[in-house]
Amino acid sequence: MRRVGTLTASLLAAAAALTVAGTAVGTAVADTPSPSATASPGGAKAAESAPTEAGTSFRTAAAFRPGQKATAGASSGDYLYWVLPIDAQQRATVKAAVTLPEAKARHGASTWQLDVYDGLRRRQACTYGTQTAAAAKDAATVELSCTLRTVRAGADQWANDPLPGSYYVRLTVVDLPEEDLGLPVRAAVEAEVKETGGIQAVDGTLSTPLVAGTVTATLREPEDGWSGGWWSDRWVWTAAGGVLAALAGVFGYSLTRGSGRPSRA
């Protein structure tokens, strides 16, 4: 009896440890930032360095990756476009900073806006962040940000859910005094992605990510390629559950057995 008891106890402890390890693995996977986010700018190849110009339409959008900082010089009133790849289970936050023309050249307040579109050019909602910000007449910079919904591996055709693929960022001024059109501004855009793990791991995957044919730069896909969307920490949770169930089964069985001999001979 005692031996079985000890065995069960140790098994249970092992199960618990495994479960913890399982979740640890799960969270470890979840917490690992996308490799591109950690890519050092010095180590990046020339072709992979962040763009210093922005595009002016969907077709000419400049490609960059999460973790890089894309910059551009422009005139206020320009529509600036960038494009970046976001993979399944990632939750991206796009940030933009605009350095405004010197205050004495400006005639009033302006309003700037950051829009994010998916690979099908559908506008994507920002769950939080300052998507539109007004700059006072004497402000030097405007900061904007937009946190997207978590990208899902698949969605049905009627849904507008964010899917893995290209994401276009459009930065522009939406309201300013006429006299201030065309003044020089500088813009910087960066994105960071957070792996959300299996919480958003849905079934069904696209055969190919939503990358528009017009995005031809080498930066159009994540550094380590598209995940294909099959891995999630759900595998770990489910396997851990299976192990736990087996151990609990053994424990339950042992409870009914006593010391190994029927008490009534």
Added chain:
Amino acid sequence: MITRKRLAVGACGLLAALAVGLFPASATAADGPTAKEPPKVDLVLDVSGSMRANDIDGQSRMAAAKQAFNEVIDAVPAEVRLGIRTLGATYPGEDRALGCKDTKQLYPVGPLDRTEAKTAVATLAPTGWTPIGPALLGAAQDLEGGNATKRIVLITDGEDTCAPLDPCEVARDIAAKGIHLVIDTLGLVPDAKTRAQLTCIAEATGGTYTSVQHKAELSSRVRQLVDRAADPVVNPMATEGAKQCEGAPQLKAGLYSDRETFGEHRWYRVDVLPGQELRASVSIGADRAVNNDYGVLLRATTAHGREIVRGSEAGDGRTDVLSTGLRYPKAEIDDVDSDDKPVPETVCLQVSNSFSAPASVKTTPGMPVELTIDLVDGPDEASDVAAFGLGRGWWLLAVLALAGLLAGLVWGWISRWRISVWRTN
């Protein structure tokens, strides 16, 4: 031995599956930029009398422009074919009719001889009128031919006074020819009227407008615009949608351009095989002054008019384009003989818009429409909400553990009962 072989085969299969999962075929990866033709840029410089004004960093506008041109000529990327056209450079008189025709090609669009181009620029002296409209027409002619990216960079310090030819409408007509031409405008110390005209020209062609107050801004901006022309870009193919699905142009995967006026419907057709996914997106450019609220609708319907799926978008305020898109995965047909050729379904795509404009705005030519069509393999349809039907979370663990415990107990009791039955017999 056989088992081992089988195992190996299984492992190989698994690896292959993983590889496919990890590296999905990148069929969407475009066919690269269209066949590389050298991009063409025409710099159009205003040499009208007003360029004499000394208000750019203490220098005359003309001197600033000349210096900027020299710097730009030095820095032109090798593949760009650069030309220079002037307006108001030759006729100093008062006759409007003559002054308004005064535009000429200073340096032809082609491989650049830097010294020659600089010498030509050095001869310029502020002289005549500001015929922007004719100059743009001339520049469009300079750039004619080929399928390359074309860019006009217009540098001026005053508005066009050669009515009735409105340069803004000229620009829109040029853009409507579908020759991938963009006009960027730069205003030297512009006044309100010049600014309105130059922003209108830029807007009409998807270009940009810059207001120049300093010398350095001028050269760096022109250089940036010329460099931009050298960026590889995929140019769309012109098409013309029909009024209804019947007789609409048949589109394959690719990028298309069209024009659509306010409230017009345009139809296109795409053949989709079973097991394929159609991806379409459409952008309608607001290339003129439009009313504050607008929308765009893209619908995929069957040949009989039943709507399959739609994409729609609405917006308000200042914008360059309004876009939307849709996906239509056509289901695989299971019970079909394998030697039967799969029959594609004709999907009709309807593009409509709810843009409107004040009565003073011309409605023709229509607004630019950019349509992308992509056909890829269909998705793996979801059979469950969660990935592979897997579970997650503490509730799952608790339920599984409890179920396991109960199963263990029941199993134990059954076997105890069986042993005691066996013993009693």
